[in-house]
Amino acid sequence: MTFASLLLGLLIxxxxxxxxxxxxxxxxxxxAVLLHLLPKEYVVLNNVIISNGKSMAQIDxxxxxxxxxxVIETKNYKGWIxxxxxxxxxxxxxxxxxxxxxxxxxxxxxxxxxxRKLLYQFGNIPYISIIAFSSKASLFVESDQAHVTHIxxxxxxxxxxxxxxxxxxxxxxxxxxxxxRKFVGDIAENLHLDYVYNDKHHYESAIEQGKCPWCGGxxxxxxxxxxxxxxxxxxxxxxxxxx
Numbered sequence: 001m002t003f004a005s006l007l008l009g010l011l012i013x014x015x016x017x018x019x020x021x022x023x024x025x026x027x028x029x030x031x032a033v034l035l036h037l038l039p040k041e042y043v044v045l046n047n048v049i050i051s052n053g054k055s056m057a058q059i060d061x062x063x064x065x066x067x068x069x070x071v072i073e074t075k076n077y078k079g080w081i082x083x084x085x086x087x088x089x090x091x092x093x094x095x096x097x098x099x100x101x102x103x104x105x106x107x108x109x110x111x112x113x114x115x116r117k118l119l120y121q122f123g124n125i126p127y128i129s130i131i132a133f134s135s136k137a138s139l140f141v142e143s144d145q146a147h148v149t150h151i152x153x154x155x156x157x158x159x160x161x162x163x164x165x166x167x168x169x170x171x172x173x174x175x176x177x178x179x180x181r182k183f184v185g186d187i188a189e190n191l192h193l194d195y196v197y198n199d200k201h202h203y204e205s206a207i208e209q210g211k212c213p214w215c216g217g218x219x220x221x222x223x224x225x226x227x228x229x230x231x232x233x234x235x236x237x238x239x240x241x242x243x
Contacts, residue, residue, distance in 0.1 A: 028060050028074045030151050031132055034070075041065055041168075043175045050114055050182050051240075057114035064174050068162040069115065070127035072154060073108040077101075078136035085145050104131045107144040117182060117205060119174055126165055130157055180239055212240050 028046070035044045048059040063070040083090030089100040108129045115127065129146035132154050133139060141148045166174070189230045206213035217234035219242065232238040 007223045028050075028076075030076075031061055031072060031074050031076040031154060034151070034155050035061060035063060037159065038063070041169060041171075044157070045175070045178060045182075048178060048182050050118060050178070057111050059111045062178065063117070063158060064166075064169065064171050064178075065158075065161075065173060066166050067158075068128050068165055069119075069174070070128045070130060070158050071108055071112050072116065072130045072132055073104050073111070074132045074133045074151070075101075075104055076151075078134055080138045080140060081133060083148075084142045090141070104234075105129065105143050105148070108146055115178075119177065122166075122170060122174060125170075126161075127159065128158075130154060182239070207242060212238060 025078070032044070032046045034044075035042075038044065043064045045062040045064070049059075049060050050057055050059075059071060060074045061070075061072040063072070065162070077092050077123045079092050079094035081090060081092055083103060084105075084107075085105055087103055088106070090103050091220050092099045092101060108131060112127045112129060119125070131143075131146050131148045132151045133148070134151060135150050137150070139148055139150075149157055210219050211217070212219055212232040212234065217232045217238060219230040222229060227243075230242040232240045
């Protein structure tokens, strides 16, 4: 293989990755616009990236409400979509060509587990999983774990839940806690991509060196409501803490 052909191959792969990334972002933006049309009792958080230091979850949308916490995964795919809860991969069929992708119901279940762990003090509050596909997708999916629907139907699914489980005060506390523990802005995107492509987390090594394992900033000793802890010098962009 010549250098020119290798370079061409890398260029093609980069273009394909960029197109897929762009299409995904378009789907997320559509959902974000629709969610912000919900009444004020629903608090919308987009592109939530949280970590416990050993694992990371990137969640497209979280809606906190008195009726539960809605966790939304967006798939801006077209074609025929086939899948079931227990399948590891689902299938996208476009004009007879089949493409496999990781089961989004399982993916979103992982996101919900991360939120449950973060919000453990609120007990057994309901989490509702929603998988939102493009209107160009025909869905042939069986799922009891999640609502699998089209992007335009997401708010209708949310409004179907009318029994209150969470007080107004708890809603505020949950939103505050998520905001305190999530990454924000460009640092979130960069860290998530880095985590996806580098499974070997350097958490313990970074702590030993006095460095933040999330962004590489310096750990600074601080005093808080519940005692002393080490926080990142890049706060508030990075909200890592170590007791």
